[in-house]
Amino acid sequence: MISFIKKIKKLLQRFAGRSEPEERRLRTLYNRFADSPEGAHIISWRDARKLHQAIQQYAPRRVLELGTGIGAASAVIADALPVGGMLTTMEQNEKCVRIATTLIPHGLQKNMRIVRSEAYAFTVSGLPTGLYFSGYKTIPTKNGPFDFVLVDGPAGWVENGAPVKYTNGDLIMLIPHLAPGCIVYIDGRKTAVKIYLQFFADYFSLVSETPWYTLLKRTDAPARDIHSLHFSDIRV
Numbered sequence: 001m002i003s004f005i006k007k008i009k010k011l012l013q014r015f016a017g018r019s020e021p022e023e024r025r026l027r028t029l030y031n032r033f034a035d036s037p038e039g040a041h042i043i044s045w046r047d048a049r050k051l052h053q054a055i056q057q058y059a060p061r062r063v064l065e066l067g068t069g070i071g072a073a074s075a076v077i078a079d080a081l082p083v084g085g086m087l088t089t090m091e092q093n094e095k096c097v098r099i100a101t102t103l104i105p106h107g108l109q110k111n112m113r114i115v116r117s118e119a120y121a122f123t124v125s126g127l128p129t130g131l132y133f134s135g136y137k138t139i140p141t142k143n144g145p146f147d148f149v150l151v152d153g154p155a156g157w158v159e160n161g162a163p164v165k166y167t168n169g170d171l172i173m174l175i176p177h178l179a180p181g182c183i184v185y186i187d188g189r190k191t192a193v194k195i196y197l198q199f200f201a202d203y204f205s206l207v208s209e210t211p212w213y214t215l216l217k218r219t220d221a222p223a224r225d226i227h228s229l230h231f232s233d234i235r236v
């Protein structure tokens with residue numbers, strides 16, 4: 001029975017395109033974060049493997065991560081980047097930035113910019129009233145156009161003593177800064193996915209989805225700036 005399970009594991013690894021030593025190396029990297037006392041909110045091991053595989057497959061040169069946290073997914077992305085690739089990763093929480101800077105191996109930080117930004121709430125004119133979004137105030141779009149985006153933040157925050165948590169809307173603001181063919185990996189956040197596919201169908205198509213994440217692809221529909229976006233209204 002045990003040898004049968006081992007065989008299945010090996011088959012799965014081969015399917016994911018990684019040899020056993022490579023898989024162990026990735027697991028060791030992941031465990032730096034999983035074993036941290038602050039590691040409760042990191043990407044799951046299953047999704048970390050998928051993310052690593054996706055970066056290897058699409059070989060993006062300019063990657064944006066929304067939600068560095070303590071840096072688990074940032075390290076996984078940086079590990080899989082092609083030569084010359086660069087990751088920009090955004091985080092609102094100073095403590096997280098400090099921990100990420102300590103935990104992410106220095107060699108991997110060479111191809112990475114960790115950018116701290118406040119999170120904020122906003123609406124998008126042209127969309128139904130009452131739809132509020134959260135996002136990062138200062139995304140360095142000069143580091144784009146991006147070929148791959150991981151959406152895994154911002155977290156909720158406290159304003160005037162009350163918790164604030166809205167659907168991620170950064171992706172809407174980013175449409176003009178995504179290269180045609182850009183892959184967007186959305187961790188959870190099914191409400192956000194629904195909104196993107198309903199109102200921004202000109203700009204995103206569905207690649208694949210599981211209960212845990214969704215992959216979208218930026219179409220080649222031009223978007224000069226945020227004010228020139230065309231809103232669809234497709235029930236999804």
Ligand SMILES: C[S@@+](CC[C@H](N)C(=O)[O-])C[C@H]1O[C@@H](n2cnc3c(N)ncnc32)[C@H](O)[C@@H]1O
Pocket residue numbers: 038039040041042043066067068069070071072073074091092093096152153154155
């Ligand atoms: C789902 S987490 C991001 C996880 C990250 N992409 C990773 O895989 O390591 C979303 C947000 O939660 C917050 N967060 C995560 N870990 C935290 C911690 N230990 N303490 C405070 N905030 C945390 C950060 O603001 C982060 O951007």
